[in-house]
Amino acid sequence: MRWSQYFIPTLREDPADAEVISHKLLLRAGLVRQLAAGIYSLLPLAHRVNLKIQQILREEMNRIGGQEFYLPALNPREIWEESGRWTVMGDNMFRLKDRKGADLCLGMTHEEIFTSIARNEIRSYKQLPQVWYQIQMKFRDEARPKSGVLRVRQFIMKDAYSFDVNEAGLDKSFEDQREAYKRIFNRCGLKYTIVEASSGAMGGSASNEFMVKTDAGEDLIATCDSCGYAGNLEKATSRLPEIKDGIGLDEPVEFPTPGVRTIEDLTKFPGGAESDRQIKTLIFVSTKDGESEFVLALLRGDHQLQETKLSDSLAGAEVRPAQPEEIRNLLGADAGSLGGVGAKAKARERGKEIRILADLALKGRRNMTTGANKDDHHLRGVSISRDIAVDRWIDLRTVTSGEGCPQCEDGTLEVFKALEIGHIFKLGTKYSVSMGASVLNQEGKEVPIVMGSYGIGVERIMASAIELHHDADGIIWPKAIAPFDCIVTITNMKQDELRDAGERLYDDLQRAGLDVLLDDREERAGVKFKDADLIGIPYRITIGKKVSDGLVELFERRTKTTEDVRIKDAVERVQALALAGLL
RNA sequence: CGGGGCGUGGCUCAGCCUGGUAGAGCGUUCGGUUUGGGACCGAAAGGUCGGAGGUUCGAAUCCUCUCGCCCCGACCA
Numbered sequence: 001m002r003w004s005q006y007f008i009p010t011l012r013e014d015p016a017d018a019e020v021i022s023h024k025l026l027l028r029a030g031l032v033r034q035l036a037a038g039i040y041s042l043l044p045l046a047h048r049v050n051l052k053i054q055q056i057l058r059e060e061m062n063r064i065g066g067q068e069f070y071l072p073a074l075n076p077r078e079i080w081e082e083s084g085r086w087t088v089m090g091d092n093m094f095r096l097k098d099r100k101g102a103d104l105c106l107g108m109t110h111e112e113i114f115t116s117i118a119r120n121e122i123r124s125y126k127q128l129p130q131v132w133y134q135i136q137m138k139f140r141d142e143a144r145p146k147s148g149v150l151r152v153r154q155f156i157m158k159d160a161y162s163f164d165v166n167e168a169g170l171d172k173s174f175e176d177q178r179e180a181y182k183r184i185f186n187r188c189g190l191k192y193t194i195v196e197a198s199s200g201a202m203g204g205s206a207s208n209e210f211m212v213k214t215d216a217g218e219d220l221i222a223t224c225d226s227c228g229y230a231g232n233l234e235k236a237t238s239r240l241p242e243i244k245d246g247i248g249l250d251e252p253v254e255f256p257t258p259g260v261r262t263i264e265d266l267t268k269f270p271g272g273a274e275s276d277r278q279i280k281t282l283i284f285v286s287t288k289d290g291e292s293e294f295v296l297a298l299l300r301g302d303h304q305l306q307e308t309k310l311s312d313s314l315a316g317a318e319v320r321p322a323q324p325e326e327i328r329n330l331l332g333a334d335a336g337s338l339g340g341v342g343a344k345a346k347a348r349e350r351g352k353e354i355r356i357l358a359d360l361a362l363k364g365r366r367n368m369t370t371g372a373n374k375d376d377h378h379l380r381g382v383s384i385s386r387d388i389a390v391d392r393w394i395d396l397r398t399v400t401s402g403e404g405c406p407q408c409e410d411g412t413l414e415v416f417k418a419l420e421i422g423h424i425f426k427l428g429t430k431y432s433v434s435m436g437a438s439v440l441n442q443e444g445k446e447v448p449i450v451m452g453s454y455g456i457g458v459e460r461i462m463a464s465a466i467e468l469h470h471d472a473d474g475i476i477w478p479k480a481i482a483p484f485d486c487i488v489t490i491t492n493m494k495q496d497e498l499r500d501a502g503e504r505l506y507d508d509l510q511r512a513g514l515d516v517l518l519d520d521r522e523e524r525a526g527v528k529f530k531d532a533d534l535i536g537i538p539y540r541i542t543i544g545k546k547v548s549d550g551l552v553e554l555f556e557r558r559t560k561t562t563e564d565v566r567i568k569d570a571v572e573r574v575q576a577l578a579l580a581g582l583l
Numbered sequence: 584c585g586g587g588g589c590g591u592g593g594c595u596c597a598g599c600c601u602g603g604u605a606g607a608g609c610g611u612u613c614g615g616u617u618u619g620g621g622a623c624c625g626a627a628a629g630g631u632c633g634g635a636g637g638u639u640c641g642a643a644u645c646c647u648c649u650c651g652c653c654c655c656g657a658c659c660a
Contacts, residue, residue, distance in 0.1 A: 012609065012621065013595050017653055037652065085660080092659070109660075143584080143658045151659085199660085207660095218659085316660095425660080453660090473620095491619055526620040533620085544619060 001484070003519045007044050010531050020216040022463035023148025025475050029535045038145025038153035040459075045535060048483035048515075049462050050156065053188060054135050056480065057158045057456065060184045064176040066131045066160055071113045073137050077103035079112045082435045094139045094153075106139035111431050111453055114161045118449060119437030125165040128439065128449070129173055133160035135458070147216055149459040150419065156458040163449045165441055170426055170450045174206070177424050177454045181210055185421065187582070188461050189478020190468060192421065195221045198234040198308050199425065210422035212464040217419030222399045227408035234308035237395055238413050239404035240361055243276060248367030249381025252341055257378045261336035263301040266369065266378065275301035279362065279370035279382065281338040283327050284310065286355075288317035294330055294347070295319070297396055298340050298358040298388070300365075304398040313357065313394045330354065331373045339370035339379060340388035346373055356389060359396040419467070421460045427451040469558075475536030476558050484517040485578040486539040487532050491525040501567065502543040505552070508571045509541075514578060533557065539578055541570060
């Protein structure tokens with residue numbers, strides 16, 4: 001391509017609306033323009049990156065036997081009702097009506113459509129496994145689009161689905177995808193961490209997220225510095241030093257604590273307790289299938305609740321903190337004086353049932369202090385197993401930096417911000433059961449198809465590559481997804497010798513199979529250098545004065561190093577560099 | 584949805600508090616001088632000040648409503 005005729009609207013200054021680096025550079029380098037909140041147009045340069053990423057996705061999906069489809073983005077209501085997601089998706093789904101008044105929606109993912117194809121056509125285990133995928137637009141009416149193309153309402157996604165006759169088959173398909181994802185992100189030049197993730201409200205037995213560590217991300221992950229353990233904070237656990245409790249009292253003793261409202265208050269209160277000797281009591285209302293119940297979550301005073309863990313432990317119920325009036329009606333006291341001791345009886349007096357869930361870090365603890373369910377009063381000498389009717393002991397706590405790794409002896413966990421670029425899910429039979437997709441197995445018995453679902457956000461790959469690879473001058477594209485392999489910069493278009501040399505080299509490089517951008521604009525050299533750095537092409541061949549000596553300069557964007565190369569060797573040299581390590 | 588901020592030539596912003604003929608820099612066009620890290624001189628084009636209503640002799644500026652965008656939070660199979 002000739003820059004003089006190519007559309008690359010670079011910006012000299014940072015756009016006012018951009019906050020994160022990838023957003024600023026995508027705008028400044030002329031890759032994208034915003035159409036509305038969370039809706040972006042990909043300009044030619046970005047589309048080239050998009051196509052390169054898609055090519056890698058196709059190659060790696062095909063390598064594991066994937067078959068590419070292209071499904072409708074416009075879906076009828078009925079199919080989403082079959083899976084129950086017409087309701088579940090709530091406001092996140094774009095909905096519309098056709099001229100007859102029939103309900104339609106724009107697809108958020110395509111489990112339903114793929115499953116409906118499978119159930120109509122696949123009858124026998126002999127037709128399995130199948131791995132189906134597509135690269136297509138997804139729509140989500142995000143409550144708050146943000147961070148440029150990182151959190152948007154319309155985006156390109158590679159989504160794949162596996163269909164197997166049993167769990168063992170799913171395990172294999174899942175593992176295939178996992179390996180494919182590693183290859184994809186490696187090829188795209190992204191450093192990533194694979195974390196255990198919450199399967200969320202949609203169920204499923206296992207899921208892994210592929211995360212890029214960056215402050216632009218919205219997730220938090222914990223990673224071990226020695227064994228490689230990694231988990232989304234929604235899921236991560238840790239190893240804590242044991243705490244030795246005294247024998248304690250024969251029974252809890254109530255004592256007045258006027259004005260004490262928080263864990264912190266009680267640590268300072270005379271006769272109070274250190275935060276790790278307190279029991280934090282949180283009240284939630286859990287709703288599942290239209291049924292609500294009160295849930296009391298108990299944690300060590302210095303620990304933070306992980307709400308997703310709470311929700312997951314309640315089979316994906318929707319969970320919200322109880323309102324102050326609800327709490328008072330339930331236990332007769334305000335937040336700040338609540339506790340698990342006698343809570344069930346107290347609630348029952350008021351005609352209400354509660355479920356008590358306690359964090360594992362509280363197991364076996366004695367001589368603890370907690371609220372007395374009476375304003376301005378606490379209890380000391382509480383031994384949890386003796387005094388509190390815990391229904392279930394589960395992991396509810398949020399891991400923090402510096403805690404011990406749950407998988408190895410001497411590792412320490414570190415918590416990072418991260419961006420999700422891929423997610424692989426073992427769905428199991430959720431969709432096949434609800435939508436009636438089954439096959440006859442080897443024994444002639446009808447069984448639901450066992451499914452997996454695997455997604456990658458294309459723009460997120462593009463943006464995270466920028467987040468990871470840039471400097472003060474602009475983008476530094478990883479070779480495999482750079483819009484061009486190299487750029488030929490003619491420093492002065494008025495000098496025929498330079499122009500001719502540049503044109504010749506441009507032709508030769510293209511003939512050698514490289515994607516070449518020729519900067520043939522009537523601009524000063526400085527402007528061209530700045531722009532080339534900004535748009536981040538991996539290699540620049542500068543056509544300058546040395547042409548009369550038969551030399552051009554080869555500039556590497558990443559290292560900013562320059563070497564003189566004989567013109568006749570230039571193509572070979574660039575080819576060797578640009579294509580090295582791309583497979 | 585709650586909180587905060589912002590809408591003024593293509594871009595970045597000033598002007599608004601205290602009403603009185605719409606400004607700067609960059610970019611664009613034309614002419615000239617330059618020509619290896621965002622050149623210089625001269626000339627020019629380009630704006631219903633997000634929109635509607637109101638107050639006023641007079642509104643970018645004050646008031647009301649409304650739309651849009653950004654940030655924080657809630658939310659986010």
